[in-house]
Amino acid sequence: MLDSQSLATLLGDIAAAVRSQRDYLSELDNAIGDGDHGHNLAKGFDAVAEKVLVNPDPDLGKLLQQVGMTLISTVGGAAGPLYGTAFLRMATQLAGKQEMALADLPQLLDAAIGGIKQRGKAERGEKTMLDSLIPAQEALAQAVADGKEPDAALELAAQAAEAGVAYTRSIRATKGRASYLGERSVGHQDPGATSTALILRTIQRHIAGSIAGR
Amino acid sequence: MVGLVLVSHSREIAHGLADLVRQMAGEIPLVAVGGTADGRLGTDATAVMAAIEQIWTPEGVLLLMDLGSSVMSAETALELLPGDRAAQVLLCGAPFVEGAIAAGVEASLGKSLAEVRAAADTAGTIAKL
Numbered sequence: 001m002l003d004s005q006s007l008a009t010l011l012g013d014i015a016a017a018v019r020s021q022r023d024y025l026s027e028l029d030n031a032i033g034d035g036d037h038g039h040n041l042a043k044g045f046d047a048v049a050e051k052v053l054v055n056p057d058p059d060l061g062k063l064l065q066q067v068g069m070t071l072i073s074t075v076g077g078a079a080g081p082l083y084g085t086a087f088l089r090m091a092t093q094l095a096g097k098q099e100m101a102l103a104d105l106p107q108l109l110d111a112a113i114g115g116i117k118q119r120g121k122a123e124r125g126e127k128t129m130l131d132s133l134i135p136a137q138e139a140l141a142q143a144v145a146d147g148k149e150p151d152a153a154l155e156l157a158a159q160a161a162e163a164g165v166a167y168t169r170s171i172r173a174t175k176g177r178a179s180y181l182g183e184r185s186v187g188h189q190d191p192g193a194t195s196t197a198l199i200l201r202t203i204q205r206h207i208a209g210s211i212a213g214r
Numbered sequence: 215m216v217g218l219v220l221v222s223h224s225r226e227i228a229h230g231l232a233d234l235v236r237q238m239a240g241e242i243p244l245v246a247v248g249g250t251a252d253g254r255l256g257t258d259a260t261a262v263m264a265a266i267e268q269i270w271t272p273e274g275v276l277l278l279m280d281l282g283s284s285v286m287s288a289e290t291a292l293e294l295l296p297g298d299r300a301a302q303v304l305l306c307g308a309p310f311v312e313g314a315i316a317a318g319v320e321a322s323l324g325k326s327l328a329e330v331r332a333a334a335d336t337a338g339t340i341a342k343l
Contacts, residue, residue, distance in 0.1 A: 076256020119289065
């Protein structure tokens, strides 16, 4: 079970991971977009760490809502409304709850996917963050249904996300700034799919670490 | 009178366009929103929402955006607006400069929100060459 304090620690790990991969994510974006994905996202998660995580709201819904609003107002690029909307949708699922379990995560990610699809007017296969998030959600839902342990389930989700990132190299972009490049976007991996996979891998490491640390 | 909110990635583009619109349309309810709070290029949906609130009129507000994430930020701002105000806000897909000037002039004539948007859309279809 995750309470507000442990969720805040996890979100802090995500902020640190984004910060450490900031230049790499921007480099990926430089090839097919405006080159600011890593820097924008790091700005947003740094603001989350400063404003939201220092004194986390015990209500998980309110905590995730504050994360979403902070990302929306500080990221600057498309990742702001996209990740922001994803967090707002997940917040709705957790409204009034002080604890969540791994079994809640597939439903949360499903809500996030709905938000990103609506905001980005995108579907799977368009070289976006959905290409890593949707396979990860499916893998996680299957693993939870199969009764896998949390660390094994999250490992499968993170692997599915990373396979999704690799898949984005093979397809052309039809959404966002990268769509202006058309065929020339093929061969490059999508920065949004990459940051989503990074976040899922960080969740897996956090849960594996907290189990090992018990 | 219908209000206008101009949303750009760049503070200079948003404010420069607002100057152009005022030159043609005179004093109308108009707010320019551009860049992030810390001075980077980008858009901020909470700033767009605040701009709509700032010039709120029952006649409605038209949003014009430059490209990319400014559209997503405008749509997010509608979702963040309290109560049923979003019903009186329209997004306009017209080219930013041409659309804003046409919308500004139409708004200054006291036209309805739908008429203001239609004028902006028409301006986008006029060939430059």
